[in-house]
Amino acid sequence: MDRMLVVVFDSESKANEGKDVLFQLESEGAVVVYAYAVVARNKDGVARVAQNEDPRPVGTVLGTSLGALIGLLGGPVGAGVGAAAGLAAGAAVDLSDSKIGEDFVEDLRKELLPEKFALVAEVDEDMTYPVDTRMEAIGGTVFRRALSEVKHKLSDEHTAAMKADRAQLKAEHAKAHADRKAKLQEKMNQLDTKIEARVEKAKEGRRAAEREAQAKAELLKAKAAVAKAKAAEIHY
Numbered sequence: 001m002d003r004m005l006v007v008v009f010d011s012e013s014k015a016n017e018g019k020d021v022l023f024q025l026e027s028e029g030a031v032v033v034y035a036y037a038v039v040a041r042n043k044d045g046v047a048r049v050a051q052n053e054d055p056r057p058v059g060t061v062l063g064t065s066l067g068a069l070i071g072l073l074g075g076p077v078g079a080g081v082g083a084a085a086g087l088a089a090g091a092a093v094d095l096s097d098s099k100i101g102e103d104f105v106e107d108l109r110k111e112l113l114p115e116k117f118a119l120v121a122e123v124d125e126d127m128t129y130p131v132d133t134r135m136e137a138i139g140g141t142v143f144r145r146a147l148s149e150v151k152h153k154l155s156d157e158h159t160a161a162m163k164a165d166r167a168q169l170k171a172e173h174a175k176a177h178a179d180r181k182a183k184l185q186e187k188m189n190q191l192d193t194k195i196e197a198r199v200e201k202a203k204e205g206r207r208a209a210e211r212e213a214q215a216k217a218e219l220l221k222a223k224a225a226v227a228k229a230k231a232a233e234i235h236y
Helices: 011-025 059-071 102-111 129-137 150-175 179-235
Strands: 002-009 031-041 047-051 119-125 140-146
Touching: 002 011, 002 059, 002 102, 002 129, 011 031, 031 059, 031 179, 047 059, 059 102, 059 119, 102 140, 119 129, 119 140, 119 179, 129 140, 150 179
Parallel strands: none
Antiparallel strands: 002 119, 002 140, 031 047, 031 119
16 A cells, blocks of 8 residues: 655654665565655754655655655745755645645644654555564654545545536526626636636646556566566576
8 A cells, every 4th residue: 555654753863774674674575665755844843855865756756745745744834845855846735735634744743843853755565564663663653644546536526516606606697687797707707717727736636646656657667677686696
């Protein structure tokens, strides 16, 4: 299952140790790491990327959800984190882009206090036990949340609601007196603009999800090829 994994530590050295543990678990087949970053929260509450040498950095297709979460961890003043993390300015800091719930973000903000560090990673894991036991053993507090497409469904519901409002206005417009028609038409025009923008955003969201799924499939294929080559070398 694809999940957002966050492990909070008291120091950067411990967060780095957690990163090493995570990749050790990947080598053991317990998880697949799609993207990661070590994140700190400054005294002013702004989140920043403390470390990321991954060839799959935040800001690539594989790091879109991760970058969104990092931006959200900074709170209202954290919107600029996207650019600092390698994302397009103003991009990927919308809660709807992160594919996780608002409650999860709030829990992390409470735990990731100033001067603390977090290992943030988008992973695929079948069981929670391997990560939990290893991270807890080095002082980490583990949070995770399955990535979801629920936000897309919610967006569709909002669009449907606006279309229903638009249909009602149209029905009223047909029966209204001339002095009222202009105001109703203005409201319909405003709704048309909002509906168009929401539909386009939903389309882009689905296109982004498709690109991410393809990138993950390619990464898994590459990992399988490397593992097969290593196995062949051992038998040789």
